Amino acid sequence: MPTVMLVAFRAGQLRLKAMLLLGVLYALSFLAVMAISALVDGGGFAMVYLANAPITPEVVNDTDFQTAMWLTTIMYVPLSMLFWHAPALVHWHGVPPVKSLFFSAIACWRNLGAFAVYLLAWAGVFVAGAMLILLISSALGGNDLSAAVLMPGALLMAAMFFTSVYFSVKDCFELPEPGSEHQA
Numbered sequence: 001m002p003t004v005m006l007v008a009f010r011a012g013q014l015r016l017k018a019m020l021l022l023g024v025l026y027a028l029s030f031l032a033v034m035a036i037s038a039l040v041d042g043g044g045f046a047m048v049y050l051a052n053a054p055i056t057p058e059v060v061n062d063t064d065f066q067t068a069m070w071l072t073t074i075m076y077v078p079l080s081m082l083f084w085h086a087p088a089l090v091h092w093h094g095v096p097p098v099k100s101l102f103f104s105a106i107a108c109w110r111n112l113g114a115f116a117v118y119l120l121a122w123a124g125v126f127v128a129g130a131m132l133i134l135l136i137s138s139a140l141g142g143n144d145l146s147a148a149v150l151m152p153g154a155l156l157m158a159a160m161f162f163t164s165v166y167f168s169v170k171d172c173f174e175l176p177e178p179g180s181e182h183q184a
Helices: 004-009 013-041 044-051 057-061 063-083 086-093 097-110 112-141 143-172
Strands: none
Touching: 013 044, 013 063, 013 086, 013 097, 044 063, 057 063, 063 086, 063 097, 086 097, 097 112, 112 143
């Protein structure tokens, strides 16, 4: 049984190229956002975000670091809107990559209120889940158990979040029935 990612790659040469182009566009856009943030703080935020540089109180309290963090967040929101629905539009509807970015941004903009509620709800789920995991594991075994349980818990919540993305696409666009995807 093929995995979800492999299904996208088996949808034909045209769709494969379109999905790969979408991936390259996303990677370049994300790197551009990080490069712009590096201009603000000399790359401190990018090193913490991408290279797991240590987070110390001095780093977090640095005004340039905070400015870079907020700038990255502000730039990443429209980037997310561009790419939120784009892979689904390319895969299920055969929309060219650049057009899929446009349609994705328009769909997000038209449903901005719903996406704001969606964001707040998921933020609440992540915070509540992390607090629950830390509370229970701290009560049972201290820091070692907390660290051992937090990562699988975070992965579980991430899987739940990414599964919910399908339903946001389904609510914004008419999707084909499962198993009825046509080959490009």
